[in-house]
Amino acid sequence: MPPPLVSFKDHTPGQGQYRDSAVYRRWLEGTEGISPEEAQRRVETLVAERDTRIGHREIALGRLAELAAQGRARLLAHDPVTAAEIDVAVANGVAVAEFATTTGAARAARERGLRVVAGAPNVLRGGSHSGNVSAAELVAAGLVDGLSSDYLPSTPLAAALLLAARGIVPLPRAVALVTSGPAAVAGLADRGALVAGQRGDLAVVTVERGWPTVRTTVTAGDFAVPAGVGQ
Template identity: 35%
Template structure:
């Protein structure tokens, strides 16, 4: 029998803390022993043992593929480095962004959908040889057609994790001032503000005439988590719910977050938003949403270390450790419908585990196990030797 024991750990369960040991057999949690110590086994030296962190939305792959707008690197290298970065941040399940769009006003134009599918192909290939569980977070443009063929293709991917509506009608959601958008586009494209405004109005008219949400709902509802990104108004949330969404991803206003919870939807906010004390775009503060108990899950968005860093900060500021840890483990697992297997340290669940030491501003990861197998080790020296 393949057995491992992590002993002398501060174990965070869904409902409380246990100081003791976790016994792993054949890749699953076999037992949790309170106040126990096993000499010769993996000694955690009293540090925190939590479930492997689950990230349901990250754009991180873009940083490795294009660290500068004009500097591209091979997907194999980018994926490998993303994999290592995730492990070093305590993540064991990662849903990376794949953009699906045919928006002719955006860079790449009608090639965006095909390039997105090309990246999806790479996810299928690279996920098989990576250390972390990698899945796709589909960022789905709701305003292009035809969509049916692409929907059918996405259904064939084994690494499809979730699909999230990303509406791209100017003046809606996150960026609502057409005047500000026109000024920025005029500067970037060498146009007059009047010309940029005319193009924006043409785009609004064209995009508003298309809504492919129904095709996504009909294909994936009840099979894959469907979400909606940057909902700003109650109407946005109602439309998402009608289109099969069970997740409100980073609502930009308190009214949208409240409406999502009223409708029984999950709410996910960005960990960097909490860690930095607010949204970098001036949207809804994660701290404010948490104060009304509106947040079910955090995601890394664009910064892996903020996941553990936020937990360290929450606990330091008095939040119950189980509540804090659940936001990056069990909460995301529930959003995806994977809570029977992942997301908590409970007997019978998969042994995805993260051991870390809380530091002043971050969580120092020491060991990460996936399926009970150690994937990265940065163990601190034995305190008795220091």
């Protein structure tokens, strides 16, 4: 089995997903029902607290880099924004750019040999909820290896079919974004495609009124031979 996936991230306003801190402030206002002034104070507090602990980032990333070099962790860089951030990730043994927030970051990741993950909810929403690059745009540019469910587990299948229905990519490529692509992202070489010698995991899906429903699944475990049988 491959090593566990470890994603390192920093969601402090002013960088990454929330490089426009106003987006984070509006999120606080909406989810917590607080005033714009209180939300701004909260943002400033978060940034100030992060500044007092920023040194721990290098310590933690250094330890993760050691684990990656030892083959004990597969690292994902979360919400990269720039090519420079991708370079830092590569220097620390990162294998995957997770939710690149700009086309530039996704392209840099691809050029440096990293796998690229985008969010399936982003595809279904028609764009990022925090104003970052559209996942469909990255898919169309050939810069995505796999779609992640992110915060909504039901989205990958629907996102793949939507990409195909809109002609952004052919259906086989769209399906690969939620099968062989994620398998490669996770370092799983024994599954993700219907190839002799690999796991035979299948899902039977119907589409009614534009929305998919999984009718049944068949996994490799369904065909496991009990111990002692046939021996």
